[in-house]
Amino acid sequence: MLKSSMAGSLAIAAAAALGCAPCAKMDGWNVFSRDTFSLPQRTLDAIPVWPGARVADVGAGDGYFTWRLAQAVGPDGRVWAVEVTDRAAAKLARGASQRGLANVEVVRGAYDDPKLPDGQADVVLLSSVYHHLDERVAYMARLRRDLAPGARVAIVEPRASWESWLLLLPPGHGVAPATIRSEMARAGYRPVASFDFLPAHSFEVFAAGG
DSSP: SSSOHHHHHHHHHHHTTTOOOOGOOOOOOTOOOOOOHHOOOHHHHHTTTTTOOEEETOTTTTTTHHHHHHHHHHHTTTEEEEEESSHHHHHHHHHHHHHHTEEEEEOBBBBEEEEEEEOOOEEEEEESGGOOOOSHHHHHHHGGGEEEEEEEEEEEEEEESGGGGGOOTTTOOOOOHHHHHHHHTTTEEEEEEOOOOOSSSSEEEEEEEO
Protein backbone atom coordinates (compact mmCIF):
# COMPACT_ATOMS: atom_id res chain seq x y z
CA MET A 1 0.00 0.00 0.00
CA LEU A 2 1.30 3.46 -0.82
CA LYS A 3 2.41 5.40 2.24
CA SER A 4 1.91 8.80 0.61
CA SER A 5 0.34 9.24 -2.79
CA MET A 6 1.83 12.70 -3.33
CA ALA A 7 5.33 11.78 -2.19
CA GLY A 8 5.18 8.55 -4.13
CA SER A 9 4.12 10.42 -7.23
CA LEU A 10 7.03 12.81 -6.91
CA ALA A 11 9.41 9.89 -6.46
CA ILE A 12 8.15 8.21 -9.60
CA ALA A 13 8.31 11.44 -11.58
CA ALA A 14 11.91 11.97 -10.52
CA ALA A 15 12.84 8.37 -11.29
CA ALA A 16 11.21 8.57 -14.70
CA ALA A 17 13.16 11.71 -15.51
CA LEU A 18 16.34 9.83 -14.65
CA GLY A 19 15.33 6.89 -16.82
CA CYS A 20 15.08 4.30 -14.02
CA ALA A 21 14.49 0.71 -15.12
CA PRO A 22 11.26 0.08 -13.15
CA CYS A 23 9.62 3.11 -14.76
CA ALA A 24 10.27 1.63 -18.18
CA LYS A 25 7.61 -0.96 -17.36
CA MET A 26 4.88 1.68 -16.98
CA ASP A 27 2.97 1.96 -20.25
CA GLY A 28 0.93 5.15 -20.38
CA TRP A 29 1.64 5.63 -16.69
CA ASN A 30 -0.12 8.11 -14.45
CA VAL A 31 1.90 8.84 -11.32
CA PHE A 32 -1.25 9.69 -9.37
CA SER A 33 -2.80 6.25 -9.89
CA ARG A 34 -2.08 3.06 -7.97
CA ASP A 35 -2.85 1.25 -11.21
CA THR A 36 0.55 2.45 -12.42
CA PHE A 37 2.26 0.29 -9.79
CA SER A 38 -0.15 -2.64 -9.61
CA LEU A 39 -1.21 -3.10 -13.26
CA PRO A 40 -4.26 -4.95 -11.91
CA GLN A 41 -5.77 -6.30 -15.12
CA ARG A 42 -2.45 -7.61 -16.39
CA THR A 43 -1.78 -9.15 -12.99
CA LEU A 44 -5.12 -10.98 -12.86
CA ASP A 45 -4.72 -12.17 -16.44
CA ALA A 46 -1.27 -13.57 -15.62
CA ILE A 47 -2.36 -15.68 -12.62
CA PRO A 48 -4.96 -16.28 -14.27
CA VAL A 49 -8.41 -15.42 -12.87
CA TRP A 50 -11.44 -16.48 -14.91
CA PRO A 51 -15.25 -16.20 -14.81
CA GLY A 52 -16.70 -18.56 -12.23
CA ALA A 53 -13.45 -18.93 -10.27
CA ARG A 54 -13.39 -18.99 -6.48
CA VAL A 55 -10.73 -16.57 -5.32
CA ALA A 56 -9.33 -15.48 -1.95
CA ASP A 57 -7.86 -12.01 -1.53
CA VAL A 58 -5.78 -12.56 1.61
CA GLY A 59 -4.99 -9.29 3.35
CA ALA A 60 -7.54 -7.49 1.20
CA GLY A 61 -6.90 -4.09 2.78
CA ASP A 62 -9.02 -1.39 1.19
CA GLY A 63 -10.43 -3.80 -1.40
CA TYR A 64 -8.30 -2.60 -4.29
CA PHE A 65 -7.96 -6.11 -5.73
CA THR A 66 -11.17 -7.44 -4.17
CA TRP A 67 -13.43 -5.29 -6.34
CA ARG A 68 -11.46 -6.17 -9.47
CA LEU A 69 -11.50 -9.85 -8.62
CA ALA A 70 -15.27 -9.71 -8.12
CA GLN A 71 -15.65 -8.29 -11.61
CA ALA A 72 -13.26 -10.86 -13.09
CA VAL A 73 -15.02 -13.92 -11.61
CA GLY A 74 -18.50 -12.59 -12.37
CA PRO A 75 -21.79 -13.55 -10.72
CA ASP A 76 -21.04 -17.26 -10.88
CA GLY A 77 -17.73 -16.85 -9.04
CA ARG A 78 -16.86 -16.11 -5.45
CA VAL A 79 -14.34 -13.78 -3.79
CA TRP A 80 -13.35 -14.20 -0.16
CA ALA A 81 -11.90 -10.92 1.12
CA VAL A 82 -9.79 -11.83 4.15
CA GLU A 83 -8.78 -9.39 6.88
CA VAL A 84 -7.68 -9.93 10.48
CA THR A 85 -9.32 -7.02 12.31
CA ASP A 86 -13.00 -6.25 12.86
CA ARG A 87 -12.50 -2.71 11.59
CA ALA A 88 -10.91 -3.78 8.32
CA ALA A 89 -13.50 -6.53 7.78
CA ALA A 90 -16.36 -4.10 8.42
CA LYS A 91 -14.91 -1.61 5.94
CA LEU A 92 -14.67 -4.30 3.28
CA ALA A 93 -18.25 -5.40 3.95
CA ARG A 94 -19.47 -1.80 3.53
CA GLY A 95 -17.51 -1.47 0.31
CA ALA A 96 -18.96 -4.66 -1.13
CA SER A 97 -22.47 -3.61 -0.18
CA GLN A 98 -22.07 -0.13 -1.66
CA ARG A 99 -20.85 -1.66 -4.93
CA GLY A 100 -23.61 -4.26 -5.01
CA LEU A 101 -21.10 -7.12 -5.11
CA ALA A 102 -23.10 -10.14 -4.01
CA ASN A 103 -20.23 -12.44 -4.98
CA VAL A 104 -17.90 -11.01 -2.29
CA GLU A 105 -17.81 -12.61 1.15
CA VAL A 106 -15.75 -10.92 3.85
CA VAL A 107 -13.83 -13.35 6.06
CA ARG A 108 -12.49 -12.42 9.49
CA GLY A 109 -9.25 -14.35 9.33
CA ALA A 110 -6.65 -14.99 12.01
CA TYR A 111 -2.94 -14.25 11.99
CA ASP A 112 -2.17 -17.96 11.65
CA ASP A 113 -5.13 -19.03 9.49
CA PRO A 114 -7.06 -17.23 6.73
CA LYS A 115 -10.22 -19.13 7.81
CA LEU A 116 -11.16 -20.06 4.25
CA PRO A 117 -13.47 -22.98 3.46
CA ASP A 118 -11.42 -26.13 3.05
CA GLY A 119 -10.68 -27.33 -0.48
CA GLN A 120 -12.55 -24.58 -2.34
CA ALA A 121 -10.17 -21.80 -3.42
CA ASP A 122 -9.10 -21.91 -7.08
CA VAL A 123 -6.86 -18.85 -6.69
CA VAL A 124 -5.32 -17.16 -3.66
CA LEU A 125 -3.78 -13.71 -4.00
CA LEU A 126 -1.45 -12.14 -1.44
CA SER A 127 -0.60 -8.63 -2.58
CA SER A 128 1.98 -6.85 -0.40
CA VAL A 129 0.98 -9.21 2.42
CA TYR A 130 3.55 -12.01 2.50
CA HIS A 131 6.12 -10.01 4.47
CA HIS A 132 3.52 -9.33 7.19
CA LEU A 133 3.11 -13.04 8.01
CA ASP A 134 4.93 -13.92 11.23
CA GLU A 135 5.28 -17.65 10.54
CA ARG A 136 5.23 -17.72 6.76
CA VAL A 137 6.05 -21.37 6.16
CA ALA A 138 3.49 -22.57 8.70
CA TYR A 139 0.84 -20.17 7.40
CA MET A 140 1.30 -21.21 3.79
CA ALA A 141 1.36 -24.90 4.73
CA ARG A 142 -1.96 -24.39 6.54
CA LEU A 143 -3.34 -22.63 3.46
CA ARG A 144 -2.89 -25.80 1.38
CA ARG A 145 -5.97 -27.31 3.07
CA ASP A 146 -8.07 -24.50 1.59
CA LEU A 147 -7.02 -25.07 -2.02
CA ALA A 148 -9.08 -26.76 -4.69
CA PRO A 149 -7.31 -29.22 -7.02
CA GLY A 150 -5.09 -27.33 -9.46
CA ALA A 151 -5.29 -24.09 -7.45
CA ARG A 152 -2.79 -21.27 -7.86
CA VAL A 153 -1.28 -19.08 -5.14
CA ALA A 154 -0.03 -15.70 -6.37
CA ILE A 155 2.37 -13.66 -4.23
CA VAL A 156 2.99 -10.03 -5.17
CA GLU A 157 5.65 -8.45 -2.97
CA PRO A 158 7.51 -5.13 -2.86
CA ARG A 159 10.98 -5.78 -4.20
CA ALA A 160 13.55 -6.23 -1.43
CA SER A 161 15.93 -3.87 -3.18
CA TRP A 162 16.47 -0.21 -3.98
CA GLU A 163 13.41 -0.29 -6.24
CA SER A 164 11.14 -0.44 -3.19
CA TRP A 165 11.92 3.23 -2.55
CA LEU A 166 9.39 3.97 -5.27
CA LEU A 167 6.70 3.04 -2.76
CA LEU A 168 8.47 4.83 0.10
CA LEU A 169 8.59 1.59 2.06
CA PRO A 170 10.88 1.23 5.08
CA PRO A 171 13.24 -1.74 5.44
CA GLY A 172 11.44 -5.03 5.97
CA HIS A 173 8.61 -4.33 3.54
CA GLY A 174 9.33 -6.95 0.96
CA VAL A 175 10.69 -10.48 0.70
CA ALA A 176 13.13 -11.41 -2.05
CA PRO A 177 11.79 -13.83 -4.70
CA ALA A 178 14.48 -16.41 -3.88
CA THR A 179 13.38 -16.39 -0.24
CA ILE A 180 9.73 -16.68 -1.23
CA ARG A 181 10.48 -19.66 -3.45
CA SER A 182 12.54 -21.36 -0.75
CA GLU A 183 9.88 -20.86 1.92
CA MET A 184 7.06 -21.95 -0.38
CA ALA A 185 8.96 -25.14 -1.20
CA ARG A 186 9.24 -25.85 2.52
CA ALA A 187 5.49 -25.25 2.82
CA GLY A 188 4.79 -27.82 0.11
CA TYR A 189 4.47 -25.76 -3.07
CA ARG A 190 6.14 -25.77 -6.45
CA PRO A 191 6.77 -22.71 -8.66
CA VAL A 192 4.48 -22.27 -11.66
CA ALA A 193 5.41 -18.84 -13.04
CA SER A 194 7.46 -15.74 -12.30
CA PHE A 195 6.74 -12.33 -13.81
CA ASP A 196 8.79 -9.14 -13.85
CA PHE A 197 6.42 -6.64 -15.47
CA LEU A 198 5.46 -4.87 -12.24
CA PRO A 199 7.53 -1.71 -11.68
CA ALA A 200 8.29 -2.16 -7.97
CA HIS A 201 7.02 -5.63 -7.06
CA SER A 202 8.03 -9.22 -7.62
CA PHE A 203 5.26 -11.58 -8.76
CA GLU A 204 5.48 -15.33 -8.15
CA VAL A 205 2.82 -17.99 -8.76
CA PHE A 206 2.78 -21.40 -7.07
CA ALA A 207 0.76 -24.62 -6.97
CA ALA A 208 0.53 -27.16 -4.18
CA GLY A 209 2.75 -30.21 -4.50
CA GLY A 210 6.43 -30.86 -5.01
